[in-house]
Amino acid sequence: xxxxxxxxxxxxxxxxxxxxxxxxxxxxxxxxxxxxxxxxxxxxxxxxxxxxxxxxxxxxxxxxxxxx
Numbered sequence: 001x002x003x004x005x006x007x008x009x010x011x012x013x014x015x016x017x018x019x020x021x022x023x024x025x026x027x028x029x030x031x032x033x034x035x036x037x038x039x040x041x042x043x044x045x046x047x048x049x050x051x052x053x054x055x056x057x058x059x060x061x062x063x064x065x066x067x068x
Contacts, residue, residue, distance in 0.1 A: 002036060006039070007041070016029060016039060019040045020043055020047070024047060024051055029043060032046065032047055
Protein backbone atom coordinates (compact mmCIF):
# COMPACT_ATOMS: atom_id res chain seq x y z
CA UNK A 1 0.00 0.00 0.00
CA UNK A 2 1.13 3.53 -0.75
CA UNK A 3 0.08 6.96 0.49
CA UNK A 4 -1.32 9.44 -2.05
CA UNK A 5 0.90 12.49 -2.44
CA UNK A 6 -2.14 14.71 -3.09
CA UNK A 7 -4.72 13.72 -0.46
CA UNK A 8 -2.87 11.42 1.95
CA UNK A 9 -5.17 8.42 1.41
CA UNK A 10 -3.77 4.91 1.44
CA UNK A 11 -4.17 3.07 -1.88
CA UNK A 12 -3.13 -0.06 -3.78
CA UNK A 13 -1.27 0.91 -6.99
CA UNK A 14 -2.38 -2.28 -8.77
CA UNK A 15 -6.08 -1.62 -8.29
CA UNK A 16 -5.61 2.04 -9.26
CA UNK A 17 -3.88 1.00 -12.50
CA UNK A 18 -6.75 -1.37 -13.33
CA UNK A 19 -9.43 1.24 -12.58
CA UNK A 20 -7.72 3.97 -14.60
CA UNK A 21 -6.98 1.47 -17.36
CA UNK A 22 -10.68 0.61 -17.66
CA UNK A 23 -11.61 4.29 -17.86
CA UNK A 24 -8.85 5.75 -20.03
CA UNK A 25 -6.97 2.79 -21.53
CA UNK A 26 -4.16 0.48 -20.44
CA UNK A 27 -0.95 2.20 -19.38
CA UNK A 28 -2.53 5.61 -18.93
CA UNK A 29 -1.93 5.79 -15.18
CA UNK A 30 1.76 4.97 -15.64
CA UNK A 31 2.05 7.62 -18.35
CA UNK A 32 0.70 10.32 -16.02
CA UNK A 33 2.15 9.08 -12.73
CA UNK A 34 5.27 6.94 -13.36
CA UNK A 35 6.12 6.90 -9.63
CA UNK A 36 2.62 5.59 -8.73
CA UNK A 37 2.22 8.31 -6.09
CA UNK A 38 -1.45 9.28 -6.63
CA UNK A 39 -4.68 7.48 -5.65
CA UNK A 40 -7.46 6.80 -8.16
CA UNK A 41 -9.68 9.68 -7.03
CA UNK A 42 -6.92 12.26 -7.35
CA UNK A 43 -5.65 10.73 -10.60
CA UNK A 44 -9.10 10.93 -12.18
CA UNK A 45 -9.47 14.59 -11.19
CA UNK A 46 -6.02 15.37 -12.63
CA UNK A 47 -6.53 13.39 -15.85
CA UNK A 48 -10.15 14.20 -16.69
CA UNK A 49 -9.50 17.61 -18.34
CA UNK A 50 -7.27 15.91 -20.90
CA UNK A 51 -10.03 13.44 -21.73
CA UNK A 52 -12.97 15.83 -21.41
CA UNK A 53 -14.79 13.65 -18.89
CA UNK A 54 -15.63 16.58 -16.58
CA UNK A 55 -14.56 15.06 -13.26
CA UNK A 56 -12.52 18.17 -12.51
CA UNK A 57 -15.56 20.39 -13.06
CA UNK A 58 -17.75 18.22 -10.87
CA UNK A 59 -15.13 18.47 -8.11
CA UNK A 60 -14.92 22.27 -8.47
CA UNK A 61 -18.70 22.75 -8.44
CA UNK A 62 -19.30 20.81 -5.22
CA UNK A 63 -22.21 18.55 -4.36
CA UNK A 64 -24.93 21.02 -5.40
CA UNK A 65 -24.24 20.60 -9.12
CA UNK A 66 -26.83 18.66 -11.13
CA UNK A 67 -25.32 17.30 -14.37
CA UNK A 68 -28.73 16.97 -16.08
